[in-house]
Amino acid sequence: DGGITQSPKYLFRKEGQNVTLSCEQNLNHDAMYWYRQDPGQGLRLIYYSQIVNDFQKGDIAEGYSVSREKKESFPLTVTSAQKNPTAFYLCASGQGKTQPQHFGDGTRLSIL
Amino acid sequence: GQQVMQIPQYQHVQEGEDFTTYCNSSTTLSNIQWYKQRPGGHPVFLIQLVKSGEVKKQKRLTFQFGEAKKNSSLHITATQTTDVGTYFCASGTGTYKYIFGTGTRLKVLA
Numbered sequence: 001d002g003g004i005t006q007s008p009k010y011l012f013r014k015e016g017q018n019v020t021l022s023c024e025q026n027l028n029h030d031a032m033y034w035y036r037q038d039p040g041q042g043l044r045l046i047y048y049s050q051i052v053n054d055f056q057k058g059d060i061a062e063g064y065s066v067s068r069e070k071k072e073s074f075p076l077t078v079t080s081a082q083k084n085p086t087a088f089y090l091c092a093s094g095q096g097k098t099q100p101q102h103f104g105d106g107t108r109l110s111i112l
Numbered sequence: 113g114q115q116v117m118q119i120p121q122y123q124h125v126q127e128g129e130d131f132t133t134y135c136n137s138s139t140t141l142s143n144i145q146w147y148k149q150r151p152g153g154h155p156v157f158l159i160q161l162v163k164s165g166e167v168k169k170q171k172r173l174t175f176q177f178g179e180a181k182k183n184s185s186l187h188i189t190a191t192q193t194t195d196v197g198t199y200f201c202a203s204g205t206g207t208y209k210y211i212f213g214t215g216t217r218l219k220v221l222a
Contacts, residue, residue, distance in 0.1 A: 031208045035212070040217070041214065041215075042118075042200060042212045042213055042214040042215045043155070043200065043212040044212075045209065045210075045211075045212075048208060048209060050208045056209070058209070090154055090155070092155075094208070097142075097204065097206065097207060097208055098142070098143050098160065098162065098204060100145060100157035100160060101145075101155075101157065101202075101210070102157070103154040103155050103156070104154060105153075105154055106154050
């Protein structure tokens, strides 16, 4: 089945630690996105990538980093500089500026 | 920057009652998308509106895009318990970036 796979489903981070969230898609979509969702809140854009080897900051990029070395993969690293990382992280992909976004099942990140 | 306001934030309805959520932008939108997120799940695309004044229907759901392309609404007729979830609008910026509204959480009381 075509889709987006995020892993892990749950992740715990220690103080001062960087963690990486995985996102893989087999939909052959050019664009990929990372969103953060806090309880009872909407989706806020962290980073997005229109094409391989290119990405742009979203509205809340501070404390996060990404890479897009392959079309299928768009990992997100939550660095120790992100002081409040506890949230639900959603990865999405889309084909074109006016095409719908397809979301993965998300990763719940918590602080130990 | 572009902002998208969505109201109401919460709505509790009795099963069978109607429900409407509104999405308002500070700028003219190129297009607008609607998504539904079930509790504990991920957003799922419902529909996209592109043209000024456009109205689209999906069974009990009616979507409308304002004449000025600055607002949109989603109306559900005769809600059912399966309609429970959070409904988000996402405004197109003409680029690959979308701005999501804060969402309307719908609870349906049986």
